[in-house]
Amino acid sequence: MAKIGVFVCQCGNNIARTVDTAEVAKYCSEQDGVVHVEDYKFMCSAPGQEMFKKAIKEKGLDACIVSACSPKMHEATFRNAAEAAGLNPFKVEIANIREQCSWVHDDKEVGTVKSKDLTKMMIERIKFNKPLERYVMPLTKRALVVGGGIAGIQAALDLAQAGVDVHIVEREPSLGGNMARLSETFPTLDCSQCIMTPRMVEVQNHPLITVHAYAELEQLSGFIGNFRARIRQKAKFVIDDLCTGCGECWEKCPFSTESEFEMGLVKRPIIYIPFPQAVPTVPVIDKTECPKILKDKCGLCADVCGPDCIDFTQQDEIKEIDFGAIIVATGFQLMPNVYREYGGWRPPHMTPKKLTAKMRKALPRSDAGRLVDVINGLEFERLASASGPTGGQIRRPSDGKIPEVVVFIACVGSRDCNKGVEYCSKICCMYTAKHTMLYQHAVHHGKSYVFYMDIRAGGKGYEEFINRAQDEGAQYIRGRVSRLTKKGEKILVKGADTLTGQAVDVEADMVVLATAMVPQGDSEQVAQTLGIGYDKHGFFSEQHPKLMPVESSTGGIFLAGACQSVKDIPETVAQASATAAKVLALFSKDEMMRDPEVAIVDQEKCMNCWDCVTVCPYLAIDRVELKDRNGNFRKWAAYVNPGLCQGCGICNTACRSKSIELMGYTNEQVYAQITAFGGDII
Amino acid sequence: MIEAIRNQARLLLENGDVDVVIGYAEGSDPSRTTPIFIRKAEDVEKLIYDPRCINSLPLYLNKRHEYTRKGWKKTAIIGKGCDIRAIVQLIAENQLKRDEIYILGVPCEGVVSHPEKWDGSLHDGNRASKCIGCDVMTPHETDFFPGDKPDVDRSTPYEATSKNVATLMELELDKRFAFWRTDFDRCFKCYACREVCPHCSCNTCITDETTPSWIDPAAHKKGVFSWHLTRAMHLVGRCTGCGECTRACPMGIQVDLFNQRMKEVVQESYSYKPGYSLEDKHPLITYKVDDREDFIK
Known part of the structure; x- marks a missing residue:
């Protein structure tokens, strides 16, 4: 026969107001198997818990019901107390007579009857409760960081500094991600590369960090504490250990293609490092373009290579490594193909001369495809960057002239239910303000206009930064742009000023679109590989929007940076450190209790x-x-x-x-x- | 037509390609046929096919039955379109492997609703309701088919549901409930509907469970209702509409009305037709971003 104890809580007046707790306790004492009842003002208080423990010990209870608030509140409290008193914690159940009874009823009679029913149901249920033991699982104290942008770098450094073995998988040939592309960062206008590259080098040199550059996570199996990752190291055709990064090969390579890092504004060789400060400084051969690999012609790089580290026969390599936790930091991209919205669409990285007849036909308007001077934010970053294709001089892509009038259009693709995404891309207000300043600093006599919907500058020093941009000459026009057309060498921007109610036409030399931040194109595929949740846009879902913002829906996988939602750099870094803290908490024990x-x-x-x-x-x-x-x-x-x-x-x-x-x-x-x-x- | 099937069956048995051929043979009286398991090549002459062949043979492929434990590696089975749907569904539910069976497809013009209705020919008066509007009279998944297989458009909704469903749906809710109360009064829970179903594949049926006893074993209204509603729910998105449950019912209860209605709902809500794809999982366990959500109020 069961020896069940029932503990009815009055919760001050919270429950007692609409439930006659004494009556409930009396009713429970009459039920089969119930040998002990208590009716107390605050069961969760220290004396309440003492009473609970004492009853378990003295009456030899083998199961307990606490009729009180939601199990979300105090189930753990009473289970721990039971464990301390020598009772299996899973022989304790909560009957929720507060949230599901006293709070939702006014009539004391109804509340009392319902409380009796709820408690009786738990009494019958607990007779079938079995004592359960927590699982002890082994734990591999090694962390995997997917993505080598600022989020991944920050998380890896934090973990490595705490003594954790970390591996970073980066699919590009170099660490750095999108932050390495930026010229200067808001709100302090410090040079992005100057703060980024030392951290990249630190990652490279840290004895506890292993960087798998030009590699992808192909498969993930296992579970929290015991993951096994299958990493595909793509063939670089360059032997890592021998390469000195001297640069002879990429300087001599006679072929070229559009540079991904430079957003297609310039060409790069086929054997390349994405940018001069790349880490690791080991070039890779683009096997889709290299004539030696495709047609067995050329091979110049191998001829000039001093240490003889070029190997055209190299194959992809599969590595299987065990991890205990995973940090996902795969970052973002700018919404592709937004040019189409403004009639200025052109195929990415394509100049008009290269358009084929078929492509021309596919373009939406007759003058479309010719507005090469409509660029997106990241392209502008490259134009403004001292290490960029123009050496920091802002020159427009079509003819290389310095633009006298630049129009910046905010909210391109974001806050747009019809053609884009409904969310606010959050960083665009700030980076547009930054762009106007960078432009004004570079072209003193230039004129910059910003077409905006609202200015959202919530952040430390952000509002001041917007004001500074306006003080430095940017003219803010509240209104949307309806279309862009070519007018001679200029672009006619047809917009509206909704504050004065007038149409505004600006003849601009260059137009910069503040394009929405969206997840990487393959984020859904990545989520499926990892077995984590994602939303309709492809951002990875956190476990709880407020209380568990860095945990994914799967135990042991954490989210850092823009892959989870739109974020600026400070937020990304903060979240990356938060994931490191979560991983350290997980790794703080030698075994895991499940x-x-x-x-x-x-x-x-x-x-x-x-x-x-x-x-x-x-x-x-x-x-x-x-x-x-x-x-x-x-x-x-x-x-x-x-x-x-x-x-x-x-x-x-x-x-x-x-x-x-x-x-x-x-x-x-x-x-x-x-x-x-x-x-x-x- | 049947000659071609017999020849193929003979060939398969002689070459040892299959261990057994499941088909139909003449039954105990002229209106009936009986399922037959042929293991010797000389017996293939017994195979017949005509509108009296109403039994659903895929039942014997279900792992729940003894036949699958006889050590037969490969089975050839004569399949009319609706039975092949059941076979395909069994494969999709991982109860059968495609390479374990050899499907001898037959062109079908419909079958009689019940052997008692057979008067020497098939006509509108005795045709089974599932055969009206059938899109698999030329079967969709076969290994052998006598003659040429014409292309058939199978993108249309499932074959027409019987008129009885529509009539029932027009009734007021309480009248509909009254109908079932009277009809189910006759059910004495022989479970013929379960035994004849090609898709009931649980090792232990939920109705036989005792810890706890989810479904009251007694044949009172509570026991009968919970059995039939559970059966209907367990077949949502899986029932391929062979109608055997109603035919097998000794009390003449139209138990497949539930299944037909569920089939309609699934078709309307998720555009899903069970029994046409070897891989697709049924809609109750899959999630698609464009799934209908208008029932969530």
């Missing part, structure tokens, strides 16, 4: 339809072969990995044969709970 409230499979009953495998959002269910005693194959069955299972219960609902049970919420428990409430349906 909640035992996970699903288990009755493998004999399992009919292997794999519906559970299809629905599991955590990839926690595997297909396993059952063998007989002679080792012969007998049948297939599902197996739930307790390290991965989060106890959501979706597999239970999908399983027709009722072969899966969620421990702590077994069919017997739930059935007993429901039937205790009772009532005939027909």
Whole structure:
């Protein structure tokens, strides 16, 4: 016979106002199996908990119900207290008579009856509660950082400085990401590369950090504390260990193609490093363009290479490495193809001369494709950057002239439900203000106009920065631009000033679009590889928008930077450090304790339809072969990995044969709970 | 037509390509046919096919049944379109592998609704309701088909649901409930509907569960209602509409009305037709971004 204790809490007056707790306690004492009841003002207080522990010890209780607030509030409190008193914590259940009863009813009679029912249901349920033990899982104290931009660099450095072995996987040939492209950063106008490159070098030189540049995460298996990553090291055709980074090869390479790093504004050689400060300073050969690899012609780089480190036969290499935690910092891109909206669309990195007849036909308007002087924010950053293609002189792409009038258009693609994304891209107001300043500093007699919807400058020193931009000569016009057309050598910007209600036409030499920040094009694929959630835009979803902003939906995977939502650099760095703190907390123990409230499979009953495998959002269910005693194959069955299972219960609902049970919420428990409430349906 | 099938079956058995051929043979009286398992090449002459062949043979491919445990590696099966839908669905649900079976497709002009209705020919008076508007009279997934297989447009919705469903849906809610109360009064829970269903593949049926006993085993209204509603829910997006449950019911309860209605709902809501794809999972366990959400109020 069960020895159940029921502890009814008055919660000051919170519960007692609409529930006669003494009456509930009396009713419970009459139930089968209940040997002890208490009715107390604050069960969660220190004396309340002492009373709870004392009752367990003295009466030898083997299960306890606390009729109080939501289990979200104090389930852990009472389970810990029970553990301290020598009772298995999973033999404690909460009957929620506050949020689900006293707070939502006015009538004391109704509240009392409902509290009785809720508590009785838990009494019947707890008779089927089994003592559960937490799982002890091993832990690999090595972290993987996916993405080598500022977020990944920050997280890796923080972790390495705390003594954690870190690997960074970066798909480009160099670390740096988008931040390395920026010329100067708001709101202090310090040079981006000057603050970025020392950190890149620090990463490179840190003994605990391994950089896998020009590599991609291909597959992830395992679970929190015990991940296994399959990393594809793309063939560089250059032997890392021998290369000195002297530069002979990329200087001599006779072929070229558009530079991705320079946003296609200039060409780069086929054997290349993306930018001079690249880390690691090992070039890669672009195998889609190299004539030696494609047609076995040329091979000049191998001839000039002193240390003989060029190997045209190199293949992709697969590395399998175990990790305990993963930080995802895959960053953002600017919304592609926004030029189309303004009639100035052109294929990326394509000058009009190179347009084929077919492409011309595909273009939306007759003069479209010729507005090469309409550029996006990152392209402007490269034009303004001292290390950029123009050496820091702002020259327009079409003819290289210094533009006298520049129009900046804010909110291109963002806050636009029809043609773009509905969210605010957040950083554009600030970087547009920065661009006007960079332009004014470079071209003193120039004139800059900003067409904006609203100015959003919430941040330390941000509002002041906008004011400074206006003081330095930028003319802000509140209104949208309807279209851009070519007028001689200039671009006619047709816009409106909604404050004066007048149409505004500006003849500009160059137009800069503050294009919306969107996730990387393959972010959904990355999310699926990692098994984490993502929203409709492709941003990775955090576990809780307020209280768990850096955790992904999967345990042990954390999110840093713009892959989670639009962010500026300070926020990105802060979030990256936050993920490092989370990883350190995870790594602070030698083993992991996992909640035992996970699903288990009755493998004999399992009919292997794999519906559970299809629905599991955590990839926690595997297909396993059952063998007989002679080792012969007998049948297939599902197996739930307790390290991965989060106890959501979706597999239970999908399983027709009722072969899966969620421990702590077994069919017997739930059935007993429901039937205790009772009532005939027909 | 049947000669070509017999020859192919003979060839398969003689070459040892298959261990058994499941088909139809003459039954105990002229209006009936019986399923037959042929293991010797000389027996293939027994195979027949005509509108009396109403049994759903894929039932025997279901792992729940003894036949799959006889050690037969490869089975040839005569399939009319609706049965092949059931086979395809079994494969999609991982209850069967495509290379374990050899499908002998037959051109079908419809079958009778019940052997008792057979009067020597098939006509509108005795045709099974599932055959009206059928789009798999030329089967969709076969290994062998006598003659040429014409292209058929199968993009249209499922075959017409029986008129009885529409009639029932027109009734007021309480009248509809009254209909089922009277109809289910006759059910004594023999579970023929379950035993004949090619898709009921659980090792232990939920109705046989005892810890806890989700479905009251007694044949009172509560037990009967919870059984039939659970059965209907378990077949949502999976039922391929062979109509065997209604035919097998000794009390003449039209239990497949539920399934037909569910099939309509699934088709309308998710544009999903079970039994046409070897890979697609049914809509209740899959999520697509463009899934209908208008029922969430």
